[in-house]
Amino acid sequence: MPDHADVTPALAPPVRRARAWVDAGHLGLPRSVNIECLNGTLGDAVDLARALTGCEPIEVYAEGTPTALVASLLMTHGVVASLVVADAPGLTSITARLIGSHAHTEIDLAAPVVRRHGPDGVRLLPVEAAPTGGSRGHTPHDAAIAAAHQSIATGQPVAVPQEAPDDGHGQPPGQPR
Structure with missing residues (x-):
């Protein structure tokens, strides 16, 4: 058993x-995710995109430096992600907007609620306590991070080798069965 714990916004x-x-289909099919990670890492942003969508990056285009960058990810099932990562002295802020085919949600990790926007309007929902134990199933040492740095260096999109995940039933996450 490891003597440390991985801490990630995911x-x-x-x-x-x-x-x-x-997973329950309330947002419809995931279409895009926008993440702003101030005083976080590129690994945090990639992990967050993966955790929210259940999709894996297949191509990355990035501009900037390792401490201040913007990255566009093409993910499995046609999902796109926009990541902004920057060092911000004195400020830590991680926000995300996940857009589905039927609704979208906004997440601010500094706030105790999640906002869901859908046909029935805006709902503010309190956050339950996170379950304990288990494995997060991914690591911040993701191939997308290396691809983003390579894209910054070359100025070109970089493919991210991976296997396409599904929901265990042969469907993309959020896909009706």
Whole structure:
């Protein structure tokens, strides 16, 4: 058993709740995710995109430096992600907007609620406590991070080798069965 714990925004209660909505189909099919990560890492942003959508990056285009960058990811099932990562002295802020085919949700990891926008209007929902234990199933040492740095260096999109995940039933996450 390791003597350390991985800490990632991808395990935060609002992220788990939003992902449960995706899995239940409440947002429809994931279309895009926009993440702003100030005083976080590129690994945090990639992990968050993966955790929210259940999709894997297949191509990355990035501009900037390792401490201030914008990255566009093409993910499995046609999902796109926009990531902004920057060092911000004195400020830590991680926000995400996940847009589905039927609704979208906004997450602010500093706030105790998640906002869901849908046909029935805006709902503010309190966040439950995160379950304990288990494995997060991914690592911040993701191939997308290396691809983003390579894209910055070359000025070109970079493919991310991977296997396309599904929901265990041969469907993309959020796909009706």
